[in-house]
Amino acid sequence: MFSTFYKKRSIGIVRRPSIFVLSMLVPSLFLVLLFNYYPILQSITYSFFKWSGGHKKTFLGLKNYIDLFTSSVFYISLYNQLVILVLRTIFLIVPALLVARLIFGLKTWAKASNFFRLIFVVPVVIPPIVVLLIWQFLLDGEIGLINSFLQAVSLGNLTRAWLGDPKTALGSVIAIGFPWVQGTNMLIFLAGFLAVDESIWDSVTLEGVSSLQRFFYIDIHLILGQLKLNIILTIIQLMQDFVGIMVLTDGGPGTATLVPGLLLYKNAFQYAKMGYANAIGVVLFVVILSLSILNSRIGKESNQ
Amino acid sequence: MIDRNTRKRSIHSAGNLSRSLFLSILGILTFLPFVFALIISFKDIFQYTHHPFKPTFPLMWSNYVIAYKLVIKYIFNSILVSGVSAVFVILLGVFSGYVFARYDFPFKNTLFFFFLALMMIPTVLSLVTRFILVMNLGLRDNYLGMILPYISGGQIMVIFVSRTFFENIPNSLFESAKIDGASDVHMLFNIAIPLSLAIIWTLVIMNIISTWNNILWPLVIINKVELMPISIGLLHFKGQTQSNVGAMMAGYLIASIPLLIVFVVASKQFVRGLTSGAVKL
Numbered sequence A: 001m002f003s004t005f006y007k008k009r010s011i012g013i014v015r016r017p018s019i020f021v022l023s024m025l026v027p028s029l030f031l032v033l034l035f036n037y038y039p040i041l042q043s044i045t046y047s048f049f050k051w052s053g054g055h056k057k058t059f060l061g062l063k064n065y066i067d068l069f070t071s072s073v074f075y076i077s078l079y080n081q082l083v084i085l086v087l088r089t090i091f092l093i094v095p096a097l098l099v100a101r102l103i104f105g106l107k108t109w110a111k112a113s114n115f116f117r118l119i120f121v122v123p124v125v126i127p128p129i130v131v132l133l134i135w136q137f138l139l140d141g142e143i144g145l146i147n148s149f150l151q152a153v154s155l156g157n158l159t160r161a162w163l164g165d166p167k168t169a170l171g172s173v174i175a176i177g178f179p180w181v182q183g184t185n186m187l188i189f190l191a192g193f194l195a196v197d198e199s200i201w202d203s204v205t206l207e208g209v210s211s212l213q214r215f216f217y218i219d220i221h222l223i224l225g226q227l228k229l230n231i232i233l234t235i236i237q238l239m240q241d242f243v244g245i246m247v248l249t250d251g252g253p254g255t256a257t258l259v260p261g262l263l264l265y266k267n268a269f270q271y272a273k274m275g276y277a278n279a280i281g282v283v284l285f286v287v288i289l290s291l292s293i294l295n296s297r298i299g300k301e302s303n304q
Numbered sequence B: 001m002i003d004r005n006t007r008k009r010s011i012h013s014a015g016n017l018s019r020s021l022f023l024s025i026l027g028i029l030t031f032l033p034f035v036f037a038l039i040i041s042f043k044d045i046f047q048y049t050h051h052p053f054k055p056t057f058p059l060m061w062s063n064y065v066i067a068y069k070l071v072i073k074y075i076f077n078s079i080l081v082s083g084v085s086a087v088f089v090i091l092l093g094v095f096s097g098y099v100f101a102r103y104d105f106p107f108k109n110t111l112f113f114f115f116l117a118l119m120m121i122p123t124v125l126s127l128v129t130r131f132i133l134v135m136n137l138g139l140r141d142n143y144l145g146m147i148l149p150y151i152s153g154g155q156i157m158v159i160f161v162s163r164t165f166f167e168n169i170p171n172s173l174f175e176s177a178k179i180d181g182a183s184d185v186h187m188l189f190n191i192a193i194p195l196s197l198a199i200i201w202t203l204v205i206m207n208i209i210s211t212w213n214n215i216l217w218p219l220v221i222i223n224k225v226e227l228m229p230i231s232i233g234l235l236h237f238k239g240q241t242q243s244n245v246g247a248m249m250a251g252y253l254i255a256s257i258p259l260l261i262v263f264v265v266a267s268k269q270f271v272r273g274l275t276s277g278a279v280k281l
Helices: A019-046 A063-069 A072-105 A110-125 A128-138 A145-152 A169-175 A183-195 A198-206 A211-222 A224-240 A243-248 A260-269 A274-303 B002-011 B014-040 B045-050 B062-102 B108-120 B123-136 B143-167 B171-179 B184-195 B197-212 B216-221 B230-240 B245-265 B267-278
Strands: A049-051 A057-059
Touching (some): A019 A049, A019 A274, A049 A063, A049 A274, A063 A274, A072 A169, A072 A183, A072 A211, A072 A260, A072 B014, A110 A183, A110 B014, A128 B014, A128 B230, A183 A211, A183 A224, A243 A260, A260 B123, A274 B108, A274 B123, B045 B245, B062 B108, B062 B197, B062 B245, B184 B197, B197 B245, B245 B267
């Protein structure tokens, strides 16, 4: 039995890959080369070209990048993205953390804590498109339920097309999903709390600090690893997820909710400026890659 | 008797009750939009304009009939696309994960990194060029235009997870099989895979969720209404039911049922799949 512990390596040492090894690997490798690496290399290359999708390409050097970084629309989209990133990250982290802590606090009452855990996980199962469309309906200017509610409590003067008004569009997009208890983040936090050694909790309880103080000064430190991880994963997800905004407002009205990902999409599929779109893609890639590297560093730290 | 009372008191302590109260309020707020969607789904347009909030009678079950007829084809498309993708994602991913775990060959680690690096590269980078590629392959408005890129991208996670898992299966199991004259294929299908069914199911569910919920790629590659998966079919459906809010909500709720069923059947794998983001890499 013990031999398995130090002999965990491969069975036979095969110098050349056997037919078995090759036949197992080739399908995966073929697909990845065709559908992943080929388009990736192409998009980096074509970011230096004028290209509308066909065979004709004109080399432009850095012009696409220069155009991008001197375009005011790009900075508007960056600003919107930043606002969304900051607020959505807070919204998707804080309520989840709070709920995880409360459910953890209920652990002497197993039935209740299991019940609430289930309650906050179930919404994760609802497809994002359904959540988006229901909220779009709630916020609708003509048939929306939020306006009906405002009228019912005689605040009719506040009614508006929430997603169609430049003043409220960005705020409405960010507010979607209220009260934002993100199930996945909640589960990760809960797992973090459960992994803390029992004796640490006991010693903390004895100190006689208020529960709010304890939450900010002690509890958060105990799950700092999970917190960092959730924040970065959320940011990476938010950077890539422009399709929600596309469904809700298509970046409008005007540029009120435009984000870089959507700018890429519009340039590629509406204006046929595919080279320029690729340049946006490369910029997004560099940012997301740096965050992913940071993420895996933190992942390794918190695993130790 | 005494034991029971003391236990009860500690369970229903003031702290526990206030925690439950607070969680209940948040829980109700979380479900509020869906509860309203449910209430509205039973209204015709007149009932909705006059009483938007409270339930009205008679219940308009006909909304569900209308909505069902419109969305069921999208659901079938999604089942087909996500189902076929998941099968091949698992097969190809497990095949590669297995040889990475148990065989030595030149450039093994380079090749592994070659797969793994893709986890760090956002799909948005190659969205445009992948679209052009799939179009040039003649796969636009074709199920394969969705399925093949889904397999290609989805297998990466499976390769990574199954390699780690297969490496931890005791070598002695394989050695004794080898002495009995078992072939490579036999060892894969009769030893490695049966021992890892739990993790494989988790990977299946994770993959189904991600392809089922993908909006962007179908939006780019599918224009024909008959081929749309539910994620973009609903956008088309929204346009068709603009004048009947009840049917619109009914359709949204019907669209949520398939994943809910998956969750009920395999909640353990589902939850494990959700939290795996934290252990990824």
